Amino acid sequence: MATSLYPHARREGFIIQPLDGELILHDGEVTHLLNVTAASVWQLCDGHHSLAEISQELALPEETIVYTLQQLARKQLLQKNADAVLFSKPLTRREFLKKGALVAAAIPVVKTIQLPSPQDIPSNGGVCTCPDCTGVPTTCDGMTPCQVGTCIDGCCQVI
Amino acid sequence: MKPQIWTHHLNFSCYGARIGTRSNDSRALGELQTVFPPHWKLITSLNVDWQYSLHCAPPTRSGRKPFHTLFSNDEQLARNKDFARIVQAFEQDVQLAVAQKARAKVFVHAGVVGWRGRAILIPGRSYTGKSTLVRELVRAGATYYSDEYAVLDERGRVHPFARQLALRDENSVNRKLSFEELGGGIGKHPIPIGTILATKYRARAKWRPRVLTPGLGSLELLANTVTARSGQPIVLEVLTRVAKHATILKSARGEADGFAHQLLQQLA
Numbered sequence: 001m002a003t004s005l006y007p008h009a010r011r012e013g014f015i016i017q018p019l020d021g022e023l024i025l026h027d028g029e030v031t032h033l034l035n036v037t038a039a040s041v042w043q044l045c046d047g048h049h050s051l052a053e054i055s056q057e058l059a060l061p062e063e064t065i066v067y068t069l070q071q072l073a074r075k076q077l078l079q080k081n082a083d084a085v086l087f088s089k090p091l092t093r094r095e096f097l098k099k100g101a102l103v104a105a106a107i108p109v110v111k112t113i114q115l116p117s118p119q120d121i122p123s124n125g126g127v128c129t130c131p132d133c134t135g136v137p138t139t140c141d142g143m144t145p146c147q148v149g150t151c152i153d154g155c156c157q158v159i
Numbered sequence: 160m161k162p163q164i165w166t167h168h169l170n171f172s173c174y175g176a177r178i179g180t181r182s183n184d185s186r187a188l189g190e191l192q193t194v195f196p197p198h199w200k201l202i203t204s205l206n207v208d209w210q211y212s213l214h215c216a217p218p219t220r221s222g223r224k225p226f227h228t229l230f231s232n233d234e235q236l237a238r239n240k241d242f243a244r245i246v247q248a249f250e251q252d253v254q255l256a257v258a259q260k261a262r263a264k265v266f267v268h269a270g271v272v273g274w275r276g277r278a279i280l281i282p283g284r285s286y287t288g289k290s291t292l293v294r295e296l297v298r299a300g301a302t303y304y305s306d307e308y309a310v311l312d313e314r315g316r317v318h319p320f321a322r323q324l325a326l327r328d329e330n331s332v333n334r335k336l337s338f339e340e341l342g343g344g345i346g347k348h349p350i351p352i353g354t355i356l357a358t359k360y361r362a363r364a365k366w367r368p369r370v371l372t373p374g375l376g377s378l379e380l381l382a383n384t385v386t387a388r389s390g391q392p393i394v395l396e397v398l399t400r401v402a403k404h405a406t407i408l409k410s411a412r413g414e415a416d417g418f419a420h421q422l423l424q425q426l427a
Contacts, residue, residue, distance in 0.1 A: 017395045019403065022374030028390050031381055033374045113378050115387040118259050121268045121284070 007054075007069055008079040009045035025077065031113055032075055038108040041068040045078060060106060068108035075110050160214060170207055171199040174310060174318075175262030178253060179207035184215040187227070190242065194250035196257050197322050208260040211236075211249060231256070254322075258308055258385040264318070265397045268383040269309040271317055273302035273346045274426060277353030278317045280309050280405070282383040288360030288415060290326050294336065295419035297343035304346040308385075313393065315400040316349040352401050354426060355379065357409040366418060368408035373399065376407035 017024040023039035025032040034042055037060070044054045051069070055062045072078050165181035167188050172178070173196045182188040191213065210232055216225035224240040229249055237248035258266035269282040270293035279296065283289050290306040297303045305320035312318060324336040357371065357379045371379070380398045381387050387394065412418045 015390070015392065015395055017377075017399055019373050019377065019399050022372060024374060024377060024395065024399065026381075026395055028388055031378065031387075033378050035372070035374070111375070111378065113382050115381060116383070116385075117388055118255055118385050121255070121383065121385055 005051045005069075006047050006049065007045040007051065007072075008047035009042050009072070010077055010079055029115055031115060032077060033109075033111045033113075034072075035107075035109040035111075037064070037106045038068050038071065038110050041065055041108065042072060042077065045069075045072070047079075064106060064108065071108060071110045075112055077110070160212070164214070165212060168205070170202050170204065171195060172202050173197075173199045173257045173261070174264050176209070176257040176260035177202060177204065177207040178256060178260075179205070179210040180213070181210070182213040182215065184213070187213055187215045187242070190246055191249050194246055194253075196254050197320050209253075209256040211253065213245065213249075215242075254307065255385065259389075261310070263313055263393065265311045265394055266385045267309040267311060267380050267398075268307070268385065270306050271304035271309045271320075271346075272296045273304055273350055274300075274353070274423060276350060278304060278309075278350050279354045279356060279422075279426070280317065280352050280401075281356045281358065282309070282379055283357075283359065284383065287358075288412075290324055291360070292358075292412075292415045292419065294324055294326065294341060295415040296423065297341055298416075299419040299423050300343070301419075301423065302344040302346045303341060311352075311397050311401060312349060313397060315397060315404060316351050318349045319346040321345050352405045355402070355405045355407045356422075357407065358412045360413070360415070361411040362413070364411035364413045366410050366412050366421065368410040371407040371409050373402040373407070375409075376402035376405065379407065379409075 013027050015026040017026065018039075021036040021039060023034040023042065025034070040058050041054060041060075044057060049057070051062060051065055055065045058065070069078065164183050166183055167185045168179065168181045169188050169192060170177065170179045178199075180188060180191055182191075191211070210230075212230040214228045214230075216227065219225055226238050226240055227242055227245050228235060229237045229245050231252050236252055237245050239245055239248075267280070267282055268284065269280050270289040271281070272279050272293055274296075279301065281289050281292060293303065293306045303321055303324070304317060305322070306324045307322060308320045310318040310320050324341055326336055355376055357376075358366075377395075377398050380402060381394075384394060384398065
């Protein structure tokens, strides 16, 4: 185990919003949500705490810390220098659970969503406003069939 | 087009967003006015955040219908011989413009009803059954607030954005329901949010909600927020405040009518 590792979280460029132990990291295009376990680990990733110290401070097994760091690194939430050590032998979620590293309700989770642009949020249920669109109000959002033509770039067009 | 072509102007504000409309035809401008967003107020200032320009071409000598052209700021938004299509494109776009330019408000794509002094907020994209559920909740006794946007203020309250409810029939054609047809009361004042439903219609689905954490609830809201990418601190502050104080339930649901009664009973 890479106990000498001193992980360092990437903080620049984020709006950071703590929320009842969880942590939201918002960078303009994506938002990451760290659950309580992942947030606790991330906050101790200051370059001064070793992996062993984080484990000790949070009273969590080192496997849990490593698994959390792997998840954070995958989402590019750590400075890159930790990657080589962390991924020399990556743990899958299944292996992590098998190893018994799980303390009740302490599974670290990092959930990420791509933020929508205003155009991704159509009003009126995605009525096509394509300048060349013809016919009755038409929907073209990839879920319902385009009624008068073919869906091109989100617009229903007759070709 | 040359600025002098715009002989008629009608500017308004809505939740602090200042929207300008102008045209070479006063009657056409009047048609646009019929679909201004809820709670608009006329302003005299020509200094606006968003400008719509509508050019109506005169009838051709051959008697053919001319094209009308609508611009959103400098971009052509719609060009059509059918004026109703132009109005429809304007209505859709102007709501989005208000949502982007509103001051001290965060617009989340969601249906909203009031129930016992608190709001039920149903965020979601189109085709998740929001409007149908809103209609059924109102029929079951809730107060109508919005079927399109939840307008959230800095205190985490939701304001009414009550436009005519837009429902799609089986052919996905939009139909508007007047307030009289809808029945029920219309919300007039901001109220705190009691419940957030992260739900989608699925045939024969059973409502088996799990309670989400405030963090997961914030993500559900962010994924439907018009200004999510704006980087404005108010967005996260407001959404997390709302999520912290509301109960957030996630589950698929079946038919809206039965579900609406069940939900309101549970929240009583």
